[in-house]
Amino acid sequence: xxxxxxxxxxxxxxxxxxxxxxxxxxxxxxxxxxxxxxxxxxxxxxxxxxxxxxxxxxxxxxxxxxxxxxxxxxxxxxxxxxxxxxxxxxxxxxxxxxxxxxxxxxxxxxxxxxxxxxx
Amino acid sequence: xxxxxxxxxxxxxxxxxxxxxxxxxxxxxxxxxxxxxxxxxxxxxxxxxxxxxxxxxxxxxxxxxxxxxxxxxxxxxxxxxxxxxxxxxxxxxxxxxxxxxxxxxxx
Numbered sequence: 001x002x003x004x005x006x007x008x009x010x011x012x013x014x015x016x017x018x019x020x021x022x023x024x025x026x027x028x029x030x031x032x033x034x035x036x037x038x039x040x041x042x043x044x045x046x047x048x049x050x051x052x053x054x055x056x057x058x059x060x061x062x063x064x065x066x067x068x069x070x071x072x073x074x075x076x077x078x079x080x081x082x083x084x085x086x087x088x089x090x091x092x093x094x095x096x097x098x099x100x101x102x103x104x105x106x107x108x109x110x111x112x113x114x115x116x117x118x119x
Numbered sequence: 120x121x122x123x124x125x126x127x128x129x130x131x132x133x134x135x136x137x138x139x140x141x142x143x144x145x146x147x148x149x150x151x152x153x154x155x156x157x158x159x160x161x162x163x164x165x166x167x168x169x170x171x172x173x174x175x176x177x178x179x180x181x182x183x184x185x186x187x188x189x190x191x192x193x194x195x196x197x198x199x200x201x202x203x204x205x206x207x208x209x210x211x212x213x214x215x216x217x218x219x220x221x222x223x224x225x226x
């Protein structure tokens with residue numbers, strides 16, 4: 001069974017860049033059938049889709065974050081990554097990575113990682 | 120963006136109760152609607168995809184229905200492990216969007 005695991009700094013200073021990596025195990029990330037997403041959830045609030053990447057390199061981003069987001073994939077390491085620039089306190093959230101297939105957008109999820117933006 | 124509105128935002132129910140949660144899309148999304156369950160401190164779990172298809176391993180006490188703009192998630196007999204927050208999510212178009220959630224609490 002596929003498993004996803006987020007990793008990266010838990011604390012980022014305002015105006016800096018948040019960087020997270022999702023490592024996929026139990027299956028190859030390099031399948032044309034799947035795509036790989038990032039979703040976030042501020043404490044006590046709902047879920048917000050950040051964006052996704054196909055292993056072809058094609059991406060879709062949420063317009064609300066598009067100017068600050070970059071998602072990339074490293075098939076040799078079975079990983080994909082998120083960079084979110086110019087962060088503020090409003091970017092403090094639990095960040096999840098997830099796998100999608102067709103219209104089943106999020107069938108497997110990582111456990112989530114809390115990122116706090118604070119000086 | 121397609122807005123997803125869930126109701127109620129919370130409800131109290133007892134073990135064995137039948138529970139229905141509603142999700143409305145701001146425009147037609149055909150059957151491109153997924154449901155997730157989230158427990159505190161955990162990642163969401165896919166329950167239902169394409170409005171009415173049960174994800175593998177999910178109990179048959181969960182069911183989904185609807186198309187167009189109006190959808191429902193039904194739990195036919197609430198179990199102790201079902202107390203959680205439930206989210207709908209549209210997969211019709213990007214940006215992919217979620218409803219605000221429905222918290223199911225113990226009465």
